Amino acid sequence: MACLSHNLPVFIHLLLLISFCRCDDQLRHAKRLISPSDMLISKGGDFALGFFSPATSNQSLFLGIWYHNISERTYVWVANRDDPIAASSSATLSISNNSALVLSDSKGRTLWTTMASPNSIVTEDDGVYAVLLDSGNLVLRLSNNTTIWQSFDQPTDTILPNMKFLVRSYGQVAMRFIAWKGPDDPSTGDFSFSGDPTSNFQIFIWHETRPYYRFILFDSVSVSGATYLHNSTSFVYETVVNTKDEFYLKYTISDDSPYTRVMIDYMGNFRFMSWNSSLSSWTVANQLPRAPGCDTYGSCGPFGYCDLTSAVPSCQCLDGFEPVGSNSSSGCRRKQQLRCGDDHFVIMSRMKVPDKFLHVQNRNFDECTDECTRNCSCTAYAYTNLTATGTMSNQPRCLLWTGELADAWRDIRDTIAENLYLRLADSTGSNSTVNRKKKRHMVGTLEDGKEIAVKRLSKCSEQGMEQFRNELVLIAKLQHKNLVRLLGCCIHGDEKLLIYEYLPNKSLDKFLFNHTTEATLDWLTRFNIIKGVARGLLYLHQDSRMKIIHRDLKASNILLDGEMNPKISDFGMARIFGGNEQQESTRRVVGTYGYMSPEYAMEGTFSVKSDTYSFGILLLEIVSGLKISSPHHLVMDFPNLIAYDSPNARPLMSFVVSMLENEDMPHPIPTQPIYFVQRHYESEEPREYSDKSVNNAELIYVQKLNRYSSNRIMIRDPHK
Known part of the structure; x- marks a missing residue:
């Protein structure tokens, strides 16, 4: 007894210490958080949850989450932002009997709750608890660790690493990040950040209900990502996921990165910030808008755009337009009105495309034009x-505008912007050379009577001087019967002309996808075209003095001479590899989607196997007579062997040529292709019949595969 009396003061001190410093990371049914001193601290000490008063006022209390390990108090989430606690009152955060987090004042009035389902009644024994994670996420969980609520789903003004920014979802309400009212006022402000309710591709900063800033279009890919170097040692990785069920963005950081956050401030600035431990302050790594008053929404008026390429951003008029008033900020008008049928299009490059566009699905570039x-x-x-991976059908890449064009800008960074094709009257005076599609390819005659083909490129063409020189140098050095032959060139001012041998039958796609001419391509002709293209690629990859990757092999780039012999053309995107070089990467992906290999389209990595993949897709089109964008797709042994999604599984063109020229050569059995159409065969029996729809091609259906594949087709040399 004497021993207990002797230690009683120490015991009471420990009890008081425990009661006044509840600093673990969990809140349970029997434990409450009481203002003003109680708080939760995440296990690693990165974040704290507790009560705070704004710096300039002690009249109100708020429940919030802030960074715990830095000197500058920085809040990332506020629960009761529009219903503060009176400073003279106390408040309690607890877990209710219906498994909800509830913030209430001393009078029992509910100030904030997670609004859990009234049917989810729990007791103390059910083990419901809240935990503050080192990610800054406050999570409410059942005893089996099932999450029933989290603060990441109800954000305030800040996006933290690994937080999913839900732009659109069929099962949940889309997120809206809302700024503070002022620098020290956490209540709901005037600016917010959320998706466009009318489009899956756009995100806006809103000023109340009006657009304030519009971001560039997001890719509609299933999954895409980009890595950014934050400093010499840390990385930021952005992920975009867009499926039929949801569209969200998320970013992660490397383990050695400093604290980072993305937030919208009370003035409408969207900021990416990182903590500088040397300066003990936040630094702004990026901020949008970049030029308020110029690149904010609609600042340059109808048919105007913000020119971000100059040292001082300013409003300019689109080509063929002039200012309405004394400057372009009031908008622009046409120099000459359109006359239907007497017009053309000019290209404006490196543009953020205007708002209020119409999506048109299943169109290639020519069809969009x-x-x-x-x-x-x-x-x-x-x-x-706006491409979609994992599917052969075109996604809504074609965008059209009617009426006024508003909210566009031009950037010096061509990797994040697009080409805008603008309609002008033919006689409009414009600083850009017009891009008349019907005059880009012309036929001429030399003095000796020999016909030639002339490819005309203007300064506003998609194929710039670098591609022009590339094509000129490559074709001049390459000599093969299955490559188009260059006869000469001409450069005069902005005009660039390439002179080719004349090929009267034009391009392969004009025969393949035209019902009136497809009958010309019997199976013998198709097979010879396949072998000719394969030999041409083999020459580029292996037999020429340089190893060359074409990067844009497709039906429209296969030209046909008078005897229907194929010749590969258009080397503007081609790349030369060194003797020991096997693959290369680029940040700017060029070429034609659908023909691109997955590793090139998604990661920018290309090699000779990239051309092999494109050849496999071309082979599918030649044999089936269907465009790559067609909803009807045939799955064939030989093309699938070539068009594997993994480059390591694809053969070299030398192997492909050997297979085509030697029927007795054993054919490896391909695995399930990257592209397929699901069909059910339970009621079907294996059958063999000749499909007459492809001009008597010997396409022998030999057996069914499994219920995930389409019919399997064997390719047979018609000579044998």
């Missing part, structure tokens, strides 16, 4: 980088 050309109300179009 035609869609706008034949509609006199169409003022502009763009074929944007």
